Amino acid sequence: MLDILFSHSYYYPLDKKQWANKTPYPPLGTLYAASYMRENGYSVSLFDTNLRSDPYAIEKEIIEKKPSFLVLYDDGFNYLTKMCLTNMREAAFEMISIGKKHDCKIIVCSSDSTDHFQKYIEKGADYIIQGEGEITLKELIHAINNKLPVDSIQGLVFKEKEEFKKNPKRVVLKNLDEFPMPAWDLADIESYKKIWQQGSNEFTLNIATTRGCPYKCNWCAKPIYGNRYNSHSPEYITKHLAYLNANYGVSKFWMCDDIFGLKPHWVQEFNKELKKEDLKISYFIQSRVDLLLKEDTIDALAESGLTEVWVGAESGSQKILDAMDKGTQVEQIFEATRILKEKNIRVAFFIQFGYLDETKEDIQKTIDMIKELLPDNLGISVSYPLPGTPFYDKVKDDLQLKANWTDSDDLAMMFQGTFNSEYYKKLHRYVHKEYRKSQAIANFKSFFKNPLSLSYTKLRSMASFFYYLPSSILDRIILEKMQNTHG
Numbered sequence: 001m002l003d004i005l006f007s008h009s010y011y012y013p014l015d016k017k018q019w020a021n022k023t024p025y026p027p028l029g030t031l032y033a034a035s036y037m038r039e040n041g042y043s044v045s046l047f048d049t050n051l052r053s054d055p056y057a058i059e060k061e062i063i064e065k066k067p068s069f070l071v072l073y074d075d076g077f078n079y080l081t082k083m084c085l086t087n088m089r090e091a092a093f094e095m096i097s098i099g100k101k102h103d104c105k106i107i108v109c110s111s112d113s114t115d116h117f118q119k120y121i122e123k124g125a126d127y128i129i130q131g132e133g134e135i136t137l138k139e140l141i142h143a144i145n146n147k148l149p150v151d152s153i154q155g156l157v158f159k160e161k162e163e164f165k166k167n168p169k170r171v172v173l174k175n176l177d178e179f180p181m182p183a184w185d186l187a188d189i190e191s192y193k194k195i196w197q198q199g200s201n202e203f204t205l206n207i208a209t210t211r212g213c214p215y216k217c218n219w220c221a222k223p224i225y226g227n228r229y230n231s232h233s234p235e236y237i238t239k240h241l242a243y244l245n246a247n248y249g250v251s252k253f254w255m256c257d258d259i260f261g262l263k264p265h266w267v268q269e270f271n272k273e274l275k276k277e278d279l280k281i282s283y284f285i286q287s288r289v290d291l292l293l294k295e296d297t298i299d300a301l302a303e304s305g306l307t308e309v310w311v312g313a314e315s316g317s318q319k320i321l322d323a324m325d326k327g328t329q330v331e332q333i334f335e336a337t338r339i340l341k342e343k344n345i346r347v348a349f350f351i352q353f354g355y356l357d358e359t360k361e362d363i364q365k366t367i368d369m370i371k372e373l374l375p376d377n378l379g380i381s382v383s384y385p386l387p388g389t390p391f392y393d394k395v396k397d398d399l400q401l402k403a404n405w406t407d408s409d410d411l412a413m414m415f416q417g418t419f420n421s422e423y424y425k426k427l428h429r430y431v432h433k434e435y436r437k438s439q440a441i442a443n444f445k446s447f448f449k450n451p452l453s454l455s456y457t458k459l460r461s462m463a464s465f466f467y468y469l470p471s472s473i474l475d476r477i478i479l480e481k482m483q484n485t486h487g
Contacts, residue, residue, distance in 0.1 A: 001065075001066045001067075001068065002043050002044075002045055002065040002066060002067040002068070003037075003042040003043045003044065003067065003068055003069065003141075004034075004037055004042055004043070004044045004045075004067060004068070004069045004071055004141070005044075005045050005046075005047060005061065005062065005065060005067035005069070005070050005071070005104070006030055006033065006034045006044060006045065006046045006047070006071050006073055006186075007030075007046070007047040007048070007049060007058060007070065007071070007072050007073075007095060008027045008029075008030045008048075008049055008050075008072055008073055008074045008075060008081075008110070009049065009072055009074055009081075009088045009089070009091055009092035009095070009110060009112070010027070010049060010050060010074065010075065010078065010080060010081055010088055011049050011050070011052055011053055011055070011087070011088065011091055012024045012050050012051060013051070013052065013053035014053060014087040014088065014091065015080070015085065015087065015088075015408050015409070016409060017408050017409035018080065018408055021199065022195050022196060022198050022199025022201060023195075023196060023199065023201055023204070024050050024051060024192055024195055024196075025050075025075075025078065025192075025204075025205070025206040025254065025256070026048070026050065026184070026187040026189070026192060026205070026206065027048060027050060027074070027075040027078070027187075028075050028077045028078070028182060028206050028207070028208060028256065029073065029074060029075040029076040029077050029078075029224075030046065030048075030073045030074070030075055031046070031182035031183045031184060031186060031187060032134065032179060032182045032183075033071070033073045033109070033133060033134050033137060034046055034073075034182075034183040034186055035179075035180045035181060035182050035183035036134040036137075036138065036179060036180060037134075037137065037138060037141075038183060039180045040138055042141070044183070044186070045061075045065055045067070045186065046183070046186035046187065047061045048186075048187060048188065049091070050192075051188075051191055051192070051195065055091040055092075055094040055095050055098075056094065056098065058095050058098055058099075059098045059101075059102070062098065062099060062102045062104065063102065066102075067104055068104065068105065069104060069105045069106075069107060069141060069144075070095070070096075070099035070104040070105070070106050070107070071107045071108075071109070071137065072092055072095060072096070072106070072107070072108045072109070072110065072113075072125075073107075073108075073109045073110070073133060073137075074109065074110035074111065074112075076110075076111065076224040076225065077206065077208045077256045077257075078206075078256065080408055081110060081111055081112075082111045082221055082223065082386065083384065083386075083404070083405060083408060084111060084112040084115060084116070084386075084387075084404050085404060085405055085406060085408065086404050086405070086406050087406055088112070089112055089116075089119075089404070092108070092110070092112070092113075092120070093120075093123045096108070096120070096123050096124045096125055097123065097124055099124075100124040105126050105127075105144060106124060106125045106126050106127075107125070107126065107127045107128075107129060107137065107140065107141075108120050108125045108127070108128050108129070109128070109129035109130075109133035109136075109137065111221070111223040111224060113125070113128045114128070114130045114131075114223040114224070115223060115386075115387040115388065116387075117130070117157045117164070117166075118164060121157070121158070121159050121164070126158065127140060127150075127156060127157070127158045128156070128157040128158070129155055129156060129157075130155050130156070130157060130166075130169065130170075130223075131155045131169055131170050131172065131223075131224060131225070131226065132155070132170060132172045132173060132211065132224060132225055133155070133224075134173075134179065135170065135173065136153060136154065136155040136156060136170055139153045140153055140156060150167075151165070151167065152167070153167060154167055154168050154169060154170035154171075155167065155168075155169055155170035169226075172211065172212065172225055172226060172228050172230060173230065174230050175230075176210075176211060176230055176231065176232045176236075177232055177233050177236045181239075181240055181243065184243075184244070184247070184248070189205075189248050202252050203250060203252070204250070204252045204253060204254050205244055205248070205250045205252075205253055205254070206253070206254045206256045207237070207240060207241065207244070207253050207254070207255060207256070208232075208255070208256050208257055209231060209232050209237050209255060209257055209260065209261075209266075209270075210229060210230065210231045210232065210257045210258070210259070210260070210262065210263075211224075211225045211228075211229075211230050212225035212226060212227070212228045212229045212230060212258070213225075213227070213229060213258035213259050213262075214227060214228065214229040214262070215259070215288070215327060216325050216327070217312075217324055217325055217326050217327075218324060218325045218389060218390040218391045219324060219352075219355070219383060219384070219385070219386070219389055219390075219391035219392075220386070220389065221386035221387065221388050221389050221392075222388075223386075223387075223388060229259075229262055229263075231262070231263045231266060234266060234269040234270040234272070234273045235273055237270065237273075238270070238273040238274055238276075238277055238279060241253065241274075241279060241281055242277060242279055245279065245281070251280065251281050251282065252281065252282045252283065253281060253282075253283040253284075254283070254284060255283050255284070255285045255286075256286075257285070257286065258286065259286060259287060259288060259291065260285035260286060260287050261285070261287065261291070261297065261301070262291060265295075267297055267300045267301055267304070268295075268296070268300045270300075270304055271300045271301075271303050271304040274304050274305070280305065281304075281305045282305045282306075282307045283304075283305055283306060283307065284306065284307055284308035284309065284310070284346075285301075285306065285308075285309050285310070286309070286310045286311070286312070287309050287310075287311055288311065288312060288328060289311050289313070289328050289332040289333050289335075289336035289337075290327065290328050290329075290332050292309070292311070292336045292339075292340070293332060293335060293336055293339075298336075298339050298340060298343055298345070299343070301345070302343040302344075302345055306345055307345065307346060308345065308346035308347070308348060308376070308377075309340060309345060309346070309347055309348070310348045310349075310350060310377075310379070311333070311336065311337075311347065311348070311349060311350070312326070312328075312350045313333050313349040313350060313351060313369070313375075314326060314350065314351060314352045315351070315352065315355070315362065315365070315366050316330060316333075316362075316365040316366035316367070316368060316369030316370070317330075317358075317361075317362035317365040317366060318330050319362060320355050320358060320362050320366075323355060323356065323357065324352075324355060324391075325390075330369070333369065333373070334369075334373065337373045337375065346376040346377070347375050347376055348375050348376055348377035348378065348379065349370065349373075349375045349377075349378055349379070350379045350381070351366060351370070351378065351379065351380045351381070351431070352380075352381055352382065352383055353366070353380065353381075353382050353383070353424055353427060353428075354382035354383040354413055354417045354418075354419070354424050355383045355417075356383075356391075356394065356395070356417065357418070358417065358418050359418065360483050363427065366431075367431055367434060370431065370434070370435055370438075371434060371435065371438040374435075374438055374439055374442055378431075378432065378435055380428050380431055380432070381411065382411055382412075382413055382417075382421075382424045382428075383413075383415075383417070384405070384414070385399065385414060385415060395414075395415035395416075398414065398415035398416050399414055399415065411424065411425055411428060419482065419483070422482070423479070423482045423483075426475060426478060426479055426482065427479060429475060430472060430475040430476065430479060433468040433471060433472040433475065434468075434472055436461070436464055436465075436468050437464075437465055437468045437469060437472060439461050440461045440462050440463075440464055440465035440468070441465065443458040443461045443462050444462055444465070446458065447462070
């Protein structure tokens with residue numbers, strides 16, 4: 001009989017956009033929790049939903065292994081789980097129902113259950129863990145097994161005599177090196193590799209060097225780790241990378257921190273540790289333009305193997321950045337992009353349209369910035385109200401019909417913005433076309449300056465100009481009509 005069957009509620013095949021990318025990552029947060037509980041003497045197993053499309057398949061696993069506890073522990077390091085997608089919520093409810101049918105105690109730790117604990121408990125969950133979950137989970141299972149009260153366990157929500165009980169929050173652990181390495185052996189790494197190979201992508205594993213984010217962008221939710229920031233030591237991370245390299249032959253990594261390298265001199269020390277261990281890796285990160293411009297950060301990142309950085313550019317309008325409490329300047333986006341490109345580091349932009357009081361002039365500034373800076377990649381979304389944020393509080397009265405996206409490609413406006421959902425969906429396509437056109441023009445210029453610089457990739461880009469030109473002109477005309485209609 002098994003003590004704990006771990007699972008989670010993110011199914012890549014139920015999110016068509018992400019599944020089409022063919023770049024799935026194992027559930028890192030779930031693997032951390034499983035490893036921690038195993039270190040504390042519990043037998044554990046994993047029903048990994050990432051590569052599945054059927055929540056009912058868990059029943060066979062439960063029947064075979066007879067777990068005392070079914071723990072749905074979402075990967076808090078995956079930004080997709082913060083979005084509380086309804087496809088994933090419904091899958092979680094199905095798993096809870098199946099677990100209850102087989103007399104499992106159901107424990108859930110996720111962004112969605114934190115925001116909507118009543119719904120999960122009403123569907124059969126016995127306990128909801130809010131915040132950083134490993135220590136709470138250990139204390140809870142110990143208490144249940146020994147028939148002890150749970151009233152004093154921090155970070156716990158449950159129902160008692162028809163009343164919801166919400167215990168005080170748990171303070172996050174400061175010394176992250178106390179956690180054992182994730183239980184990578186529970187994940188079917190070979191199955192992940194096959195999916196990456198199908199997409200002709202180099203296999204990459206995810207690793208987190210930190211937990212949390214201290215910045216106060218008013219649209220960004222921090223349901224698990226809060227507004228704090230704690231970091232593993234460079235030694236711990238280097239040891240972790242060396243283990244993954246030796247055991248799975250992986251040398252490329254996605255550092256999935258909200259913000260990588262925030263702690264002063266951490267990046268520089270990390271670079272030294274990699275050299276000391278003679279460990280050669282490549283990796284990509286998320287960061288902020290103001291942070292990248294500090295000290296010799298970009299130099300150290302380049303030396304240590306950074307190949308790409310995603311920055312939250314968000315907007316080319318300073319008015320919008322200020323309204324978001326972003327704390328960055330448009331000029332910093334330009335400068336950081338220039339330096340990264342000089343160091344041959346790919347730079348990619350997260351762009352967010354639809355923020356409150358956005359005008360067509362703000363939108364045009366963002367398009368102009370993209371066309372001028374020509375990032376190597378682009379991720380465009382619309383403002384998405386997440387519970388627990390000041391932005392959500394501003395627009396919550398508009399969220400009567402729809403409060404969550406179905407999947408990550410939904411792009412629906414869930415509040416009354418300047419323009420409607422159809423406008424922003426058309427804008428999304430138009431901006432991508434303008435971006436591709438601008439890339440093609442830059443490649444034409446490069447070719448005329450130096451014909452020997454022509455590559456297959458550049459040739460394809462140049463040819464795409466003639467594909468995107470007519471459709472982008474048409475999109476522009478339609479967008480202008482839509483703007484006038486809503487103006």
